[in-house]
Amino acid sequence: MTTRRTGLREQKKQATREALSAAALRLALERGPDNVRVDDIAEAVGVSSRTYNNYFSSREQAIVAAVNSEREARIAAAVADRPDSVGLAAAVIEAIVDQYTAPGVPSREALLLITARPALREAFVDTTSAIEHPLTDAIARRLGDIDPNTARVLAASVAAAVRVAVEQWLRTTAASFTAGGLVVPSGSLPDLLRTMLAPLAPALDAAEQRARQERCRVTTPDGSK
Incomplete structure (x- = not known):
């Protein structure tokens, strides 16, 4: 009860x-x-x-x-749901791009509202930090029982990269104001997210490879297969 x-x-x-x-x-x-x-x-x-x-x-x-709308929880769930055949870097990047570029989120009206006001832009950018903790847990589950700080550092780095991408995207969008309204460059946010996250892909994949090697070492301590 x-x-x-x-x-x-x-x-x-x-x-x-x-x-x-x-x-x-x-x-x-x-x-x-x-x-x-x-x-x-x-x-x-x-x-x-x-x-x-x-x-x-x-x-x-x-x-x-x-x-x-609880995007950080959806990102973590998407990473956890990716099959093991999908590398950690691909799982993380695709989950973030998918959740940040879902059709209609934010709506054009909400985006207009946010980009028009510095306080709202700042608050929107600050929400990227919420990715870190749920993503830490999702990465840790993928990596298994290795140093838990690895998952935290990776997740914090991902959150920082997303923050940079979102900041740049909002600046570009705000600059596109004209007398006729707001024009959002098509595909700009997915491109920015992939560009900012790309330098982290080797670290994510290397951590996953180390985790696999560690699991194999524990399973076969004599080195046999």
């Missing part, structure tokens, strides 16, 4: 977080983010401002949370 209550409590918390972030984005699109207060977001969901502050530290954080 305790486990079930804990599970229901976590589901309720997640539902509240999603409702708050959705309300924040909706109100920001309707009124402009400068005209949205924390009290407005909380009222739209039917909770107190104190409850809101348990989930988000700013309205910008709530707005970009709606756009990200």
Whole structure:
């Protein structure tokens, strides 16, 4: 019963977080983010401002949370779901590119909102750090019982590369503002992500190769096959 209550409590918390972030984005699109207060977001969901502050530290954080929609968990799950026949580097890079370039995420309206305001751009870029911990776990599962710091360093490096790519993408997108609206260069984000992650591919694959060698050594300590 305790486990079930804990599970229901976590589901309720997640539902509240999603409702708050959705309300924040909706109100920001309707009124402009400068005209949205924390009290407005909380009222739209039917909770107190104190409850809101348990989930988000700013309205910008709530707005970009709606756009990200738990992307970091999906990236980690995608890496874990890749078959062993797919190398670690390919698994990580493809998972990130897939999740950052899913059709309609973010929507054109949300992207316009984010790129138009420095505070929202900064908050959006900051969300890349959330990749690190779930990705650490996913990489560690792929590598097995080797030095756990290896998985953490690799995941932190991946998160840093994604941050650089997203920063550059947002700068390019913001610079494309014209009197007629916003033009987003097609394919620019996938290209940037692959370019920034490419230098990490040898390290990811080398770590996986070492892990395989270590497992073989433990399985056959006399070197036999």
